[in-house]
Every structure is written in C-alpha cells, then in structure tokens.
Amino acid sequence: xxxxxxxxxxxxxxxxxxxxxxxxxxFEAMDLDGDGTITLIEYQQFYYGSSxxxxxxxxNTNRDGKLFLGI
Numbered sequence: 001x002x003x004x005x006x007x008x009x010x011x012x013x014x015x016x017x018x019x020x021x022x023x024x025x026x027f028e029a030m031d032l033d034g035d036g037t038i039t040l041i042e043y044q045q046f047y048y049g050s051s052x053x054x055x056x057x058x059x060n061t062n063r064d065g066k067l068f069l070g071i
Contacts, residue, residue, distance in 0.1 A: 008054070008059070026046075029046065030042050030043060030045075030046040032045070036068060037066040037067060037068045038066065038067040038068075039065060039066055039067075040056050040060075040065060043056045043067065044056070
C-alpha cells in the first residue's frame with residue numbers, strides 16, 4: 001500500500017503545472033472543514049457516485065484516518 005502513495009506522488013511530480021493546479025483544487029474541494037487533511041467521510045462525499053478513485057485505505061498508509069498531501 002505504501003507503493004500506492006509513492007506511485008501517486010511520482011505521478012503528481014510528472015503533471016503539468018495546469019494539472020497540478022487542478023489536483024490542488026480537488027484536494028481543497030475535498031477538505032470540507034479546511035483543516036488541511038481529508039477524512040474518509042470527506043473523501044467519500046467528494047467521490048460519491050464516481051467509479052474512479054483509489055480506495056481511501058490504500059492512500060491512508062499510516063492508518064490515522066486522514067490524508068495529508070505535504071507536496
């Protein structure tokens with residue numbers, strides 16, 4: 001599962017500036033309470049009805065129930 005996070009970060013590094021901006025916009029849109037992290041509930045609400053998403057537990061490698069992108 002740690003490989004999934006590493007893969008995601010490597011993918012982010014290879015994005016164009018425009019794509020990175022969109023990724024940050026999505027992160028901020030998911031962060032409903034503005035605390036700089038994404039909980040499982042925030043993640044599920046953002047992707048509700050979407051068939052494309054990485055399972056939350058694969059991204060939450062430290063098992064603290066929150067995602068933080070310190071990129």
